[in-house]
Structure formats: structure tokens, C-alpha cells
Amino acid sequence: MGFPGTWMTESESMVYRVVPKCACSTIGQIMYYSDHGEFFDGDIHDAKAGIHKWALDASQGPITENVTARKSYAFTCVRNPYTRVLSSFFDKICGIQRNGRRYRGNLVPLLVQKYGIDVGGDDGKQEFDQIASFRRFLLFARDTIRWRRPMDPDIHWSAVSGHVSTFIINGGTYDNIIWTEQFNEGMQQVLNAVETPHKVDLAAIPRFNESEGHGPKRAHPVEDYFDDLSMHLMREIYKRDFDLFKYDFDNPGNKQPVGEIDLDEVHAKLGD
Structure with a gap:
């Protein structure tokens, strides 16, 4: 089955499992910028070059080799259900x-x-x-x-845990799972852990919300x-999304997580 929904920088500095509606446009543009020093002109989902994507045939070999050998820092981003x-x-x-x-x-x-x-x-x-x-x-x-x-x-409305799990089931391992609600802190952790050809100043990065205004x-x-x-x-x-990614089921008005994500628990529960 491979690694559907997985993107990787051409420099192989980082690997990202895309989850729809979880800041994926912004993350994709940050990855693109970190390699090229400029943003992709348009919706990053339309990019056919400049970034490896599992949907592009030529990218499947490099992604498979990287992920199975755990060569790069791998992460994903989740959001309150x-x-x-x-x-x-x-x-x-x-x-x-x-x-x-x-x-x-x-x-x-x-x-x-x-x-x-x-x-x-x-x-x-x-x-x-x-x-x-x-x-x-x-x-x-x-x-x-x-x-x-x-x-x-x-x-766009199937469970986040389902998206996150395919990466694990097929042999991938996450180094980090960040929250959309605490995006800057989480993305900074990712950037601190990797070497990129171009430095990324998160404070200066615009938010690429491609669905806004639809x-x-x-x-x-x-x-x-x-x-x-x-x-x-x-x-x-x-239910699995609330449990694994530590969101507050009892209070829909609280979008913030209420605990720390346990990566070992995520790999154990989503890997079988």
C-alpha cells in the first residue's frame, strides 16, 4: 500500500503525513520554502515539482526508501474533531x-x-x-x-486517526505529532529538529488557508x-481521535488539547 498522503522535502530534511483540514497547506508551503527559499506560487496541493508527494510516481521510491529506513524526521499534525x-x-x-x-x-x-x-x-x-x-x-x-x-x-471528515495510521501500518514511525491549535510551538519543534537549506522564520510565515472564503x-x-x-x-x-490526540470530548467549546500525546500509545494502537 505504501505511504499515501505522505510528502517529503526534496532535500529529505523532513517527512510529513498530510491530514486534511489540519494546517496542511501551511505545512506544505513551509516545507517547500525550507528547500527553495520561496513559497510555491499557488495552492501547494497543486504542486507537481519542488516537493516529493506519494501521489507523484517519481516520488514513491524516494519516500519509501526514506520512511522505511527512518532517514528523516517524520511528523504529522492533528486537530480537534x-x-x-x-x-x-x-x-x-x-x-x-x-x-x-x-x-x-x-x-x-x-x-x-x-x-x-x-x-x-x-x-x-x-x-x-x-x-x-x-x-x-x-x-x-x-x-x-x-x-x-x-x-x-x-x-476531509474521515477520522484523523485513520489518516495517521496508514503511515504506521506500512512501516513508518512518527517523531512528532503536533496540534493545529498550538501550531507555532509544534512546528517550531519540527524545525528545531531538522537541518534545512533555507532557514524558516515561523513568525514571518503567512497562514495558507486555501479553503478560507469558500x-x-x-x-x-x-x-x-x-x-x-x-x-x-x-x-x-x-472516539479514537479524542482519546489518542487528547482532546476534550465533554466540552465542544474547548478546542485546546487537555493532555500530552503519547507517541508510544499512538504507534501501538494505530499500528495493528
Whole structure:
């Protein structure tokens, strides 16, 4: 199976397992900058050169050799399940994508028809009941993850632990797992541990949030979107994420982690 979703600098200074909706655009640009002294012109997800990606055939050999031999510092970045799934809803379900169309073509019409979700009209700019719509989306997300119906789960709302685990199962080892919520501290740890051709000044790095502006702004505090039933669904879908990455299940309003990530525990529980 190899190492899907894995990126590596051309200098092989660091290896990163991409997790969607967890600062991946910013991390990719930092990696690119650390090799070339400039940012990729555009969305780093579109880059076909200047950075190794598992999706590029020519990169698979170098990535496999590096990761299996543990030649470079390997890390990933995780995010609170409550804010991540909300972000996925507003970006992917309510938003118009970079190509000017809805995400995955017929996905939104399917959700409107089967789940009664409202997304703010054709352009996503009309007023709508965000809370009611999100809760229906969460039901859909659970159905895709639990029963793979009416479609397979999408990478943007499938569990973070699932993304993180493929790297371990196929022979990789993480040196660090950082939190989106404490990004500067975590990314500085990574940069302190590696030698890069170009020095990176984190304080001067812009945030590359490529999904920002796709969808409507969240109109309510995070906790308002989650009632008892929603929290039950969140536990069903994301229990491992809360447990392994030390997020507060009982308080959706607290996006900060509540403990330290135990790398040994992550490797043990996600490696079988």
C-alpha cells in the first residue's frame, strides 16, 4: 500500500503525513520554502515539482526508501474533531470550490435530497439554519464512515486517526505529532529538529488557508452546533481521535488539547 498522503522535502530534511483540514497547506508551503527559499506560487496541493508527494510516481521510491529506513524526521499534525468536522461542513458542503463548482459534483444535491440539508442556495450566500443543517450533515458523515452509505467516507471528515495510521501500518514511525491549535510551538519543534537549506522564520510565515472564503462564515460558537445527539454521533465517529490526540470530548467549546500525546500509545494502537 505504501505511504499515501505522505510528502517529503526534496532535500529529505523532513517527512510529513498530510491530514486534511489540519494546517496542511501551511505545512506544505513551509516545507517547500525550507528547500527553495520561496513559497510555491499557488495552492501547494497543486504542486507537481519542488516537493516529493506519494501521489507523484517519481516520488514513491524516494519516500519509501526514506520512511522505511527512518532517514528523516517524520511528523504529522492533528486537530480537534469538533472544529475539524465543522470546518469540513462549511468548506466542502456549503462552499463553492476553487473550480467554481460544488465539491464532488452531485454530493450536495444528494445531501439536500436525502438528508434535507440546506446550504444557502446555489451560490451558498443565502441565509440558512446552520445548526440544523450541520447536524444533518453529521448524520450523513456517520453513515459514510459506519456503513459506507450512501458513499465512501471523504478524506476531509474521515477520522484523523485513520489518516495517521496508514503511515504506521506500512512501516513508518512518527517523531512528532503536533496540534493545529498550538501550531507555532509544534512546528517550531519540527524545525528545531531538522537541518534545512533555507532557514524558516515561523513568525514571518503567512497562514495558507486555501479553503478560507469558500463557504459561509460560522455564525455561532462551536458548542452551539452540538447537542446530545450530535455529541453521541461524534463519539461514535471520532472516539479514537479524542482519546489518542487528547482532546476534550465533554466540552465542544474547548478546542485546546487537555493532555500530552503519547507517541508510544499512538504507534501501538494505530499500528495493528
